[in-house]
Amino acid sequence: MSTPALHGTESKTFDIAWVREQFPSLQLQVNRQTAAFLDGPAGTQVPKQVMDAIQNYFVSANANTYGAFLTSRQNDETIRSARAAMADFFNCHSNEVVFGQNMTTITFALARAIGRELKAGDEIVVTTLDHDANVAPWRALEEKGVVIRQVDIRESDCTLDLDDLSRKITSKTKLVAVGYASNMVGTINPVAEITKLAHAAGALMFIDAVHYAPHGLIDVKALDCDFLVSSPYKFFGPHMGTLYGKREHLEKFKPYKVRPATNTSPESWETGTQVQELIAGIGAAVDYIAELGRHCDPSVKSRREALQAAHRATHPYETALLSRLIAGLQTIPGVRIFGITDTKRFDERCSTLSFRLGNHHPTEIATFLADRGIFTWDGNFYALNLSERLGVEQHGGVLRVGLVHYNTAQEVDRLLLALREFAAP
Numbered sequence: 416m417s418t419p420a421l422h423g424t425e426s427k428t429f430d431i432a433w434v435r436e437q438f439p440s441l442q443l444q445v446n447r448q449t450a451a452f453l454d455g456p457a458g459t460q461v462p463k464q465v466m467d468a469i470q471n472y473f474v475s476a477n478a479n480t481y482g483a484f485l486t487s488r489q490n491d492e493t494i495r496s497a498r499a500a501m502a503d504f505f506n507c508h509s510n511e512v513v514f515g516q517n518m519t520t521i522t523f524a525l526a527r528a529i530g531r532e533l534k535a536g537d538e539i540v541v542t543t544l545d546h547d548a549n550v551a552p553w554r555a556l557e558e559k560g561v562v563i564r565q566v567d568i569r570e571s572d573c574t575l576d577l578d579d580l581s582r583k584i585t586s587k588t589k590l591v592a593v594g595y596a597s598n599m600v601g602t603i604n605p606v607a608e609i610t611k612l613a614h615a616a617g618a619l620m621f622i623d624a625v626h627y628a629p630h631g632l633i634d635v636k637a638l639d640c641d642f643l644v645s646s647p648y649k650f651f652g653p654h655m656g657t658l659y660g661k662r663e664h665l666e667k668f669k670p671y672k673v674r675p676a677t678n679t680s681p682e683s684w685e686t687g688t689q690v691q692e693l694i695a696g697i698g699a700a701v702d703y704i705a706e707l708g709r710h711c712d713p714s715v716k717s718r719r720e721a722l723q724a725a726h727r728a729t730h731p732y733e734t735a736l737l738s739r740l741i742a743g744l745q746t747i748p749g750v751r752i753f754g755i756t757d758t759k760r761f762d763e764r765c766s767t768l769s770f771r772l773g774n775h776h777p778t779e780i781a782t783f784l785a786d787r788g789i790f791t792w793d794g795n796f797y798a799l800n801l802s803e804r805l806g807v808e809q810h811g812g813v814l815r816v817g818l819v820h821y822n823t824a825q826e827v828d829r830l831l832l833a834l835r836e837f838a839a840p
């Protein structure tokens with residue numbers, strides 16, 4: 416086996432034992448094997464801090480908002496504090512953070528609200544690389560005559576075709592919807608650069624950061640995007656979605672809402688009673704990442720600095736796992752990896768990787784691995800345009816391995832060993 420040895424310094428700079436202690440589910444046993452959770456892109460595991468926060472909500476804050484009594488006030492405080500945590504996460508003001516059921520629901524609601532201001536012939540740019548939740552809500556506006564332009568990819572490395580993008584953004588473009596990172600092939604898009612192109616054409620920039628969020632620091636101020644969405648269940652929190660919207664836009668666009676509900680943003684965008692117990696968990700998820708940052712670098716002061724420190728530590732760790740995975744896969748006959756494999760270009764991708772193995776159906780491989788306690792995903796993961804474009808849709812899509820900071824080199828080795836066994840003649 417020719418996988419590279421882990422750098423000796425890695426265990427000194429990144430305390431993987433401490434990380435794994437925070438996640439009780441990582442102890443799960445399957446067929447006398449410890450489960451290897453390589454399914455993070457569809458939802459990560461949750462640290463005990465998040466579980467405790469959700470339980471505590473029910474003990475001390477279980478009431479609706481803005482009542483005159485103790486539990487209601489505690490609930491208001493829980494939501495205020497989770498909004499402040501997400502503001503640190505996005506690097507924005509608290510009143511620019513909206514909570515919602517999930518990214519898909521939020522994006523449909525936002526698209527409908529923005530659509531109220533559009534007319535037939537206005538254009539929206541989407542991409543072939545994106546999850547359908549950043550395509551279908553905008554395509555729904557075709558019903559009122561909005562024209563959708565779809566940017567292609569470069570098939571050789573599964574990156575966005577930026578020349579095509581530049582051509583498709585014109586004076587008719589009202590909004591550009593691009594993912595921060597691909598949930599199928601891991602490509603990280605140059606979203607700051609694309610935001611500049613969108614703004615130069617007078618268009619709004621909407622970023623789907625759902626896949627990027629567990630892998631890198633988000634800074635909406637530096638990006639200067641108009642909207643950005645992210646789902647806490649992909650970054651160690653509960654099953655919900657969050658939206659950052661520039662204050663001026665949250666005030667200008669009009670969400671569909673019931674009459675007695677407030678007209679003041681961000682709450683005007685939060686229709687109905689929220690899943691408040693999970694909002695408590697969102698605050699705790701951000702605090703977990705900050706705690707990890709403080710564990711890695713005790714000198715940091717603010718929560719934002721702690722989040723930065725966490726990503727400074729997790730990025731090289733995840734990259735080392737990815738290198739190990741790619742080097743190992745490349746020794747297995749019949750493996751076809753989609754996306755960037757050149758280690759020199761790893762800044763352009765995150766540690767989510769998809770491949771096919773000969774003509775085997777990805778479900779067959781996922782099932783074989785599952786029997787050995789290794790959890791991976793097969794299919795298109797709703798990145799339908801990409802699965803079709805790569806010609807794999809009619810063959811069951813791809814097998815996806817997602818590596819996050821609680822995964823280990825041993826898990827990667829177990830996966831590679833099992834794949835060799837599967838592929839053996």
Ligand SMILES: Cc1ncc(COP(=O)(O)O)c(C=O)c1O
Binds near residue numbers: 549626
């Ligand atoms: C890149 C990306 N965008 C959007 C979504 C949809 O998110 P949600 O499940 O919160 O609606 C997903 C979910 O897998 C995703 O990976």
